Amino acid sequence: MTAVFEVDLAALGSNLRRIREEVAPAEHLLVVKDDAYGHGLARIVQAARAEGITWFGTFDVATALEVRRVAGAEARVLAWTVYHGDDIDAALSAGLDLGLGTRELIAQVSRRAAERGLTARVHLKIDTGLRRNGILPEEWPQAVQEARSAQERGMLRIAGVWSHIAEASDEEDDRAREAFLVAAAALDAPGALRHLAASAASFARPEFRFDLVRIGAFAYGIRPAGGPGDEELGIRPIGTLLAPVTAVGADRVTLGVGSLDGLDSRLAGRLEVVTEAGPRRVLSITQTETAVEVWDGAAAGQEIPVLGERAVLTATDAAEILGTVGEEVVLRFSPRLPRRYVAGGQAPGRSS
Numbered sequence: 487m488t489a490v491f492e493v494d495l496a497a498l499g500s501n502l503r504r505i506r507e508e509v510a511p512a513e514h515l516l517v518v519k520d521d522a523y524g525h526g527l528a529r530i531v532q533a534a535r536a537e538g539i540t541w542f543g544t545f546d547v548a549t550a551l552e553v554r555r556v557a558g559a560e561a562r563v564l565a566w567t568v569y570h571g572d573d574i575d576a577a578l579s580a581g582l583d584l585g586l587g588t589r590e591l592i593a594q595v596s597r598r599a600a601e602r603g604l605t606a607r608v609h610l611k612i613d614t615g616l617r618r619n620g621i622l623p624e625e626w627p628q629a630v631q632e633a634r635s636a637q638e639r640g641m642l643r644i645a646g647v648w649s650h651i652a653e654a655s656d657e658e659d660d661r662a663r664e665a666f667l668v669a670a671a672a673l674d675a676p677g678a679l680r681h682l683a684a685s686a687a688s689f690a691r692p693e694f695r696f697d698l699v700r701i702g703a704f705a706y707g708i709r710p711a712g713g714p715g716d717e718e719l720g721i722r723p724i725g726t727l728l729a730p731v732t733a734v735g736a737d738r739v740t741l742g743v744g745s746l747d748g749l750d751s752r753l754a755g756r757l758e759v760v761t762e763a764g765p766r767r768v769l770s771i772t773q774t775e776t777a778v779e780v781w782d783g784a785a786a787g788q789e790i791p792v793l794g795e796r797a798v799l800t801a802t803d804a805a806e807i808l809g810t811v812g813e814e815v816v817l818r819f820s821p822r823l824p825r826r827y828v829a830g831g832q833a834p835g836r837s838s
């Protein structure tokens with residue numbers, strides 16, 4: 487028996503419905519970068535399609551192609567970082583939406599689309615302050631002109647205008663929003679979707695929602711560190727790290743999970759696990775094992791919730807202890823940990 491990362495697709499569905507209720511009439515583009523934040527791309531995309539999600543977003547074209555394969559031809563799939571010519575050709579053939587953050591890319595995508603007799607669907611990215619791969623405001627008018635001209639010649643269609651914000655301070659985000667509005671007005675492309683917000687701003691700041699919100703973290707039930715709680719947001723984690731009991735001693739029980747599986751050893755002494763006899767404190771975490779206070783009825787083979795939906799602490803709770811964010815805690819879970827998919831979490835503490 488090995489540790490597993492269990493993913494509750496019913497909890498995903500409930501988070502997706504909660505997001506829809508919050509952001510409507512804006513649409514939810516589900517962000518599935520980093521293997522759907524470590525939860526496993528294919529199963530997440532399938533489940534989200536069944537919940538009526540039609541927009542997906544990733545960094546890279548390779549992942550977006552995988553989403554296209556799983557989600558089918560009707561889904562809209564945005565890859566927001568394009569690097570290579572080969573990427574562009576593959577993206578055009580698969581009918582992906584492409585995020586473009588430089589004039590050079592606008593030119594390159596237009597040229598390749600023309601060569602293939604296709605029309606590229608593109609989302610122009612304005613840099614609103616993050617200085618991370620976007621068209622600078624001083625270059626925007628030129629970029630708009632070039633994109634319009636390519637659109638008139640049928641090489642591309644301007645499907646969106648977008649930017650990314652830090653969501654660290656309201657003031658900074660407000661300035662970014664102003665710059666975004668100026669750029670969107672200058673673009674003046676009817677039908678182009680405007681999108682700016684990720685999880686936090688989508689919920690906290692309705693004026694940031696526009697037509698589409700790009701939400702990852704909240705869909706997976708990962709709340710912001712130091713921010714509003716799960717209950718206030720109406721979301722819950724969809725993942726649980728489970729570990730098997732491998733040995734029962736006089737004063738401690740050993741679980742088969744360790745730092746090599748992605749469980750941070752600094753959580754020793756700070757973390758409790760769920761047992762049938764109630765919570766028990768984690769005493770130490772080595773590379774391969776975790777020692778826990780003993781309980782009556784402990785037996786080898788029992789499966790113990792360590793972190794996440796069915797556990798005492800969520801990923802973000804752990805992140806707050808470690809001084810990081812919940813995404814980081816989940817992304818550290820080893821890709822070698824098997825993912826197991828269930829619909830509806832079992833009662834906490836029950837072994838299976």
Ligand SMILES: *Cc1c(COP(=O)(O)O)cnc(C)c1O
Binds near residue numbers: 700
């Ligand atoms: C990761 C990412 C998002 C989603 O952010 P969350 O906080 O996880 O919702 C949205 N847009 C871009 C460009 C991203 O890189």
